[in-house]
Amino acid sequence: xxxxxxxxxxxxxxxxxxxxxxxxxxxxxxxxxxxxxxxxxxxxxxxxxxxxxxxxxxxxxxxxxxxxxxxxxxxxxxxxxxxxxxxxxxxxxxxxxxxxxxxxxxxxxxxxxxxxxxxxxxxxxxxxxxxxxxxxxxxxxxxxxxxxxxxxxxxxxxxxxxxxxxxxxxxxxxxxxxxxxxxxxxxxxxxxxxxxxxxxxxxxxxxxxxxxxxxxxxxxxxxxxxxxxxxxxxxxxxxxxxxxxxxxxxxxxxxxxxxxxxxxxxxxxxxxxxxxxxxxxxxxxxxxxxxxxxxxxxxxxxxxxxxxxxxxxxxxxxxxxxxxxxxxxxxxxxxxxxxxxxxxxxxxxxxxxxxxxxxxxxxxxxxxxxxxxxxxxxxxxxxxxxxxxxxxxxxxxx
Ligand SMILES: Nc1ncnc2c1ncn2[C@@H]1O[C@H](COP(=O)(O)OP(=O)(O)OP(=O)(O)O)[C@@H](O)[C@H]1O
Numbered sequence: 001x002x003x004x005x006x007x008x009x010x011x012x013x014x015x016x017x018x019x020x021x022x023x024x025x026x027x028x029x030x031x032x033x034x035x036x037x038x039x040x041x042x043x044x045x046x047x048x049x050x051x052x053x054x055x056x057x058x059x060x061x062x063x064x065x066x067x068x069x070x071x072x073x074x075x076x077x078x079x080x081x082x083x084x085x086x087x088x089x090x091x092x093x094x095x096x097x098x099x100x101x102x103x104x105x106x107x108x109x110x111x112x113x114x115x116x117x118x119x120x121x122x123x124x125x126x127x128x129x130x131x132x133x134x135x136x137x138x139x140x141x142x143x144x145x146x147x148x149x150x151x152x153x154x155x156x157x158x159x160x161x162x163x164x165x166x167x168x169x170x171x172x173x174x175x176x177x178x179x180x181x182x183x184x185x186x187x188x189x190x191x192x193x194x195x196x197x198x199x200x201x202x203x204x205x206x207x208x209x210x211x212x213x214x215x216x217x218x219x220x221x222x223x224x225x226x227x228x229x230x231x232x233x234x235x236x237x238x239x240x241x242x243x244x245x246x247x248x249x250x251x252x253x254x255x256x257x258x259x260x261x262x263x264x265x266x267x268x269x270x271x272x273x274x275x276x277x278x279x280x281x282x283x284x285x286x287x288x289x290x291x292x293x294x295x296x297x298x299x300x301x302x303x304x305x306x307x308x309x310x311x312x313x314x315x316x317x318x319x320x321x322x323x324x325x326x327x328x329x330x331x332x333x334x335x336x337x338x339x340x341x342x343x344x345x346x347x348x349x350x351x352x353x354x355x356x357x358x359x360x361x362x363x364x365x366x367x368x369x370x371x372x373x374x375x376x377x378x379x380x381x382x383x384x385x386x387x388x389x390x391x392x393x394x395x396x397x398x
Contacts, residue, residue, distance in 0.1 A: 005089075007170055007201045008052040008075055013084035015045040015070055015225075044070040045081070046225045054090075054169070057192075057202040059212035059233060061240055062222035063247070068205040069174055071222065072096065075203060076172045090169025090201075093119055095159055095176055104148035108139065108158055111147055115159070119166040129165045136191075137161035138184065152179040164191050171195060173204040189215070209237045213314035234313040241315070241371045248369065265297040265304075268336070270357050270373035275342075285348055285380035285389040291341040293357055295368065299334040302361055306330065308341040309356040310348070313375075318348065318387045324362055349389045350380040 021038045045067045052058055060068040073079045074086055076094040094101075101118060102111045112133055116126040134140050137157040139150075147155065156176050163171060177188050192202060192215060206212050212219050212233045219236035221229035221243075229239045272280040275288040283289060291308055305324035311317050321341065323330055331337060355374040359367040382391040 004053040004055045006051050007054040007089050008050065008203070009087040010048055010050040010071075010075065011085050011087075013045055013048040013071075013074055013081040013086060014043060015067075015074060015079070016082040017042045017044055044225050045074065045222075048084070048227050050220065050227070050230070052201060052203065054201050055196075055199040056218055057196055057204070057216045059216035059219040059236075060203065060205045060222065061207075061209075061212060061219055061236055062228075063240075063243065066222040067225040068222055069096070070225075072172050072174055072203065072205055088170070091120055091167065092170045092172065093163035093166050093168035094172040095156075095163050096172065096174045097176070101159065102147050102155065105146055107146055108137075108143040108150070112143075112158065112162055115162045116166055119162070119168070121166050133158075133161045133165045136165070136187075153181055153184070156180050157184055160188055160191075164195070168200065170201045170203070173202065175205050175207065209233075209240070209315040213237065237314060238372060245369060245371055248366070263298075264301050265295055265359060265367035267357055267359065267368045267370050267373070268294040268296055270294075270355065270370060272355065272374050272376050280376055282377040282379060283346065285350065285378050285382065286345050289343045289346045289376070291343075291355060291357075291374070293339045293341075293373075295337050295339070295359055297332075297334065297337060297367070299332075301332065301367060302363065303332070304330055304359060304361045304367060306339050307356075307358045307360075309358075310346075311354045311356055312387060313352050313354055316387070318353070346378070347389050348378045348380070349382070349384075349386045350378055351387070352377050 019040045019042045021040055048071060060071060062068050070079070072094075073096060074081050075088065076092060076096065077086065077088070078094070078096060101115050103114060106114065112130065113123065113126050116129075117123070121129075134143055137160075139154050139157050142150065142154060147158070150158070156179050160177065160180075171192075173192075177185060180188065195202060204215070216233050218231065219229075219233040220227060221236045221239050223243055228243070229236050271292045273290040273292065274280050274283070275290060280289060293306065295306070297304070305322055307320065307322040309317055309320040323339065330339065353376055354372055355376070356371050357373040358369040361367065380389040382389045383394070384390060384392050
């Protein structure tokens with residue numbers, strides 16, 4: 001097996017920001033308007049080690065403020081790490097903050113030349129690519145308008161068009177693409193796939209599990225500036241969701257301190273069974289499935305409901321049912337309750353699936369949630385791929 005050469009090496013990188021916290025208005029007034037800054041260190045990244053091989057597509061994931069954009073900027077040398085070092089090879093194109101790299105007073109045309117020059121293109125090279133850049137951006141009629149009058153989508157269109165036409169070895173993309181409209185986002189995704197086929201390296205920040213699962217061969221998960229996970233996207237997504245669940249519980253406990261009872265219920269077990277009561281791990285497509293959930297409640301729980309969902313490992317929901325919307329009343333009272341969801345036929349396509357179970361009061365208060373309550377695999381002999389099993393027949397008509 002040959003391994004690709006390393007294109008990025010991040011060694012022991014930490015990034016500290018200094019936060020200036022303003023004191024209250026009253027204190028400022030007392031100091032007659034002089035700044036009464038209270039300075040605090042904030043570590044946005046802590047001891048990050050990362051080696052990225054040429055030709056790979058890596059997704060940076062994590063909750064808001066976890067350090068994704070900071071890491072991307074450190075990789076792109078837009079900001080310097082406080083400690084540690086970043087080594088990078090090849091030509092870089094980066095699509096970071098909205099408008100970064102564009103001068104607001106210059107026109108789109110002038111910015112294309114300026115931006116391409118910053119990214120390492122000669123004037124002649126830019127002349128040759130100019131029409132393609134404008135064509136890709138789709139904003140031809142605004143190319144001689146100052147970019148300060150551009151909408152966010154127009155900014156991103158032009159910036160992405162320049163970035164992909166400078167022949168980069170490494171493309172860094174922050175979430176900015178999300179402001180483009182749907183056709184443009186699709187065009188960007190097609191371009192990213194072309195880049196992958198051409199063996200270029202891509203590092204992207206995304207909140208979309210779908211996108212990371214679909215595009216990336218590796219995902220790095222950040223939590224509070226630390227690297228929490230580095231591996232295959234589906235495992236990163238599972239870790240990320242487990243973290244969200246943990247946060248939700250902590251949040252519920254905090255709210256509990258403010259007077260509401262906590263731990264009013266807990267899902268104790270979730271079992272997947274065949275219709276004859278055998279444990280179910282792998283099933284043929286179209287066969288029945290039973291899901292039995294045991295939950296303990298305390299007597300403060302009022303009218304409640306339970307939801308059952310089947311998702312792909314990347315979190316795409318393929319089925320959902322809820323006791324309340326189906327008109328099923330659940331029993332009240334302290335102690336163990338058992339709810340069964342019996343599905344007479346599960347016509348899913350071949351693959352792995354995740355069961356998500358949630359319980360909450362009809363009035364809106366969450367009781368418990370297990371985002372990864374159980375998993376199962378479906379085997380299907382049908383033609384094609386997808387989340388539904390369809391046995392397509394193909395005829396050559398002419
Ligand atoms: N220039 C800065 N000065 C001070 N703090 C900063 C600066 N840039 C980022 N931070 C802080 O560093 C932390 C990480 O920010 P970062 O933008 O990297 O997070 P993120 O994971 O990309 O978040 P999001 O998903 O919200 O985009 C945040 O708490 C942010 O407030």
